[in-house]
Amino acid sequence: xxxxxxxxxxxxxxxxxxxxxxxxxxxxxxxxxxxxxxxxxxxxxxxxxxxxxxxxxxxxxxxxxxxxxxxxxxxxxxxxxxxxxxxxxxxxxxxxxxxxxxxxxxxxxxx
Amino acid sequence: xxxxxxxxxxxxxxxxxxxxxxxxxxxxxxxxxxxxxxxxxxxxxxxxxxxxxxxxxxxxxxxxxxxxxxxxxxxxxxxxxxxxxxxxxxxxxxxxxxxxxxxxxxxxxxxx
Numbered sequence: 001x002x003x004x005x006x007x008x009x010x011x012x013x014x015x016x017x018x019x020x021x022x023x024x025x026x027x028x029x030x031x032x033x034x035x036x037x038x039x040x041x042x043x044x045x046x047x048x049x050x051x052x053x054x055x056x057x058x059x060x061x062x063x064x065x066x067x068x069x070x071x072x073x074x075x076x077x078x079x080x081x082x083x084x085x086x087x088x089x090x091x092x093x094x095x096x097x098x099x100x101x102x103x104x105x106x107x108x109x110x111x
Numbered sequence: 112x113x114x115x116x117x118x119x120x121x122x123x124x125x126x127x128x129x130x131x132x133x134x135x136x137x138x139x140x141x142x143x144x145x146x147x148x149x150x151x152x153x154x155x156x157x158x159x160x161x162x163x164x165x166x167x168x169x170x171x172x173x174x175x176x177x178x179x180x181x182x183x184x185x186x187x188x189x190x191x192x193x194x195x196x197x198x199x200x201x202x203x204x205x206x207x208x209x210x211x212x213x214x215x216x217x218x219x220x221x222x223x
Contacts, residue, residue: 009151034211043115043201043214044154051209090153094209097161098144098169103153 002027004093006102013081014110021076021105023091032094033074035065038104039087047089050074061085081109113138117202117215124192124222132187132218134202142205143185144212145169145177147198154201160185192222 004025013019025033032051036044048059055067065076076089086109091102115136124130136143144159146169156169158177166177174196176188185204189196199219203212 006153032209032211036211036214041217043216044203044212045214046211049211092211094211097142097167098156098159099212100156101146101154103151 002093002095002100004091004100004102006089006091006105008105009103010106010108012108012110015083016080019076019078019081019085019107019109021089021091021107022073023075023102024071024073025091025093026072027093027095027100033065033067034092034094034099035059035063035074035076036090036092036101037061037087038090044090047076081107083109083111085109115202115204115213115215117200117218119218120216121219122221124189124220126193126222128192129188129190130192131189132200132202132220133184134186134215135184136202136204136213137183138204138206138213139182140204140206140213141182142207143179144203144205145175145185145187146201146203147171148201148217149198157187157200189220192220194222196220197222 034049035047050067058064092099118133145157146154160166160179163182202215
């Protein structure tokens with residue numbers, strides 16, 4: 001079955017430290033890959049996507065993601081975390097007619 | 112502002128009552144989707160409409176019906192609400208899945 005996995009329910013990091021939120025997928029072919037962020041009581045907002053080309057993709061708010069085809073991973077990264085980055089993050093993978101989402105990772109950045 | 116508009120934002124229903132969640136987009140997108148979000152389960156697709164005039168079941172369609180009224184509007188109906196349908200419901204639209212989705216702000220539904 002085609003799926004997206006986010007192995008960590010929560011990631012805790014101190015402000016100013018680098019952060020990584022992990023995502024792996026099991027989808028045939030060469031899907032497009034996405035990261036979305038959800039702030040409390042809000043809808044999901046697009047952060048970045050990978051289609052093809054450079055394995056390091058840059059997105060909104062200083063986030064970037066690294067695509068690794070051999071490991072079928074698409075990890076979200078940021079060099080220096082901010083308290084305001086605290087939110088729920090979703091990885092998603094495109095199928096021909098819809099996206100499938102991971103279960104989400106809550107990022108908590110402590111001052 | 113362009114985007115996806117969902118109504119209502121909050122709703123409390125009694126078991127067995129019916130209601131319709133409304134969704135409209137003004138971006139001329141072909142495809143529209145309904146998801147539910149539950150703690151620890153992420154987003155699960157209920158129904159989607161790849162284009163005007165078509166609808167398809169997603170991962171969790173039982174207990175729901177949909178109508179793609181026109182290109183702009185895609186409604187979700189609960190015929191006989193159950194406590195298991197307590198959730199946050201999101202509507203989304205896309206021009207093509209390769210472009211990703213634009214999401215509405217959600218409807219928080221509680222069934223008592």
